[in-house]
Amino acid sequence: MKRKWTLVVLASTILAAGCSNTAEEPKAAPANTGELKGEIVLWHSFTQGARNDSIKQAADAFMKKNPGVTIKIETFAWSEFYTKWTTGLQAGQVPDVSTALPNHVVEMMDAQAIIPLDDVIDTIGRKRFYDAPLKEGSVNGKNYSIPLYSHAQVMWYRKDLLQKANVQVPKTWAELADAAKKVNNQPDLYGLSVPMGTGDMMATRFLNFYVRSAGETLITKDGSANLTSKAAIDGIKYWIDLYKAVSPKGSVNFKVLDQSTLFYQGKTAFDFNSGFHIGGVETNSPALLDQIEAAPIPKINANDPDQGIETSNIPLVVWKNSKHPEIAKAFVESLYEKESYIKFLHSVPAGMLPAMKDIAEDPAFLDNPTIKKFSNAVKVVSQAVDKGTAIGMEYKPTLQSGIITSQSVIEKMFQNIVLKDEPVEEAAKKAEKELNTLFKAAK
Incomplete structure (x- = not known):
């Protein structure tokens, strides 16, 4: 009987070489080069509340700054997202950029469905990120995801x-x-x-x-x-x-x-x-x-x-099928601009912790009533974030980690x-x- 994770193995020609990722990657333009024009689709799983509003505001701000760009947003609950992207991959109907779970990213890399984001990470500042979240989305020395926020048990x-x-x-x-x-x-x-x-x-x-x-x-x-x-x-x-x-x-x-x-x-x-x-x-x-x-x-x-113990690092990915990877990357990069990024984190204060070390210590991030009130709890969670990984990824990203949890x-x-x-x-x-x-x- 075929299991869920084999759906990606059935997807057309992009599913050739498993985790080896030996196929040549598309030479997408790096973020923020020239005038951006075109439409991209964003899938995310922040289905309600302040963080949903925050993502909408970030998209609106990006479109205002880049009038030639249209960002179409679709939201799916985490429970729906796995089915959505695996079936969408078979049909060639995937977004340009999306949120994901670490276990999803492993399967996406295995399916060669997403592209490296090293240029985006390096532009933002690689040393600003915690090491573990970057490793969860990497294979053969390339980073295929970028952590948006973290939390820990x-x-x-x-x-x-x-x-x-x-x-x-x-x-x-x-x-x-x-x-x-x-x-x-x-x-x-x-x-x-x-x-x-x-x-x-x-x-x-x-x-x-x-x-x-x-x-x-x-x-x-x-x-x-x-x-x-x-x-x-x-x-x-x-x-x-x-x-x-x-x-x-x-x-x-x-x-x-x-x-x-x-x-x-x-x-x-x-x-x-x-x-x-x-x-x-x-x-x-x-x-x-x-x-x-x-x-x-x-x-x-x-x-x-x-x-x-267990840390969850929620990342963003850019899909290989994107017609405008340069826009997708530029939008991803914009989400990490200090004011916008902290505003997003504050949409669930103390719940979503920064994926970047300098933001975690920034007075603007710490200056929030909930974070101040629960400063000890935030410290406890932050210390756990820095030590843990997703279940089953203690040694490296593996398909087994998705199986044991699903x-x-x-x-x-x-x-x-x-x-x-x-x-x-x-x-x-x-x-x-x-x-x-x-x-x-x-x-």
Whole structure:
């Protein structure tokens, strides 16, 4: 049976050489050379709110500065985008420029569907960017994506609930389990929700937290799945135990929105997410805004070395089929102009952190009420951003990283353990074998 990722393999002549990218790249004009004329299409997944407005304003400003240019904007939810670009690639209907997820970029590079952006990066200033986000979109020494913003997974908690239960902020997984159990004694309040819903990657994410904290990875250096090492088995058992002890039973089917909503509504004491949690609480339960705080992901032992856990670097790409790559590149470059870039980041303050080191320290970026109020949380997330990678990309960009987060193999494993009483070791071995079969088919 063909899997989702094989859609790009079926796309016409541009799908020739896989990750080798040995075909000659089009010699597109660099950004900002001469008068720009033509129409480009922008796809992005900022479907609503202030950041959607910010992108529209940036496009309007670019068109005003370049009256010969028209930018047509189409928006798609992240859940729709994968299908949109893979089917569009087969039909030759892709945009000129788009947002993407790191896993998408790996497949786009594999399909030779996008062009290098080294000239844009160098014009903006390569040394201004953090290294890890650039590496996630690179192959054979060329950068095929440019990071727009970053965020990272950290532990969020309710200060008032911890104080009431007389527990300290957990630094280890054992301390988290103990704290979650102590606050799990009130009606309609859970110490922690453990999500396992298929069609999402939340159980994979939670297991990755534990495995990464042990210094291991879910995808090994040789590209194999790791679900049966001691750290992985311990992690599976840890989350199963917490699910039984403190989680709503319905979380066996929770996806990301179900999970987040519980914390937004004040129904969980602990959760894991990025700085986007601030806006969620502000919208749903503004009275709780003074009671939330962030801390690093727990460790197995408090004195264990810090490990990079999970960072999401959201990039932009320019498509090879573009008739006007010079306009697409010039528009991308314009998004990083200081005033416009900071305005975009402030559309989700503390949620979207700069992909550039100098902007992260710029007084104009830091001078925002939410960023000031949550300065400690922003610091915690920023430190996590600098260390982590996308799940499965700890060693290099791989197709396996997209498979492990999109095929719900780990989520089904957890459900089989919880709902069918399947032994942990047996379920883990079976899931590991299934992932390795999928990995092999994708090569």
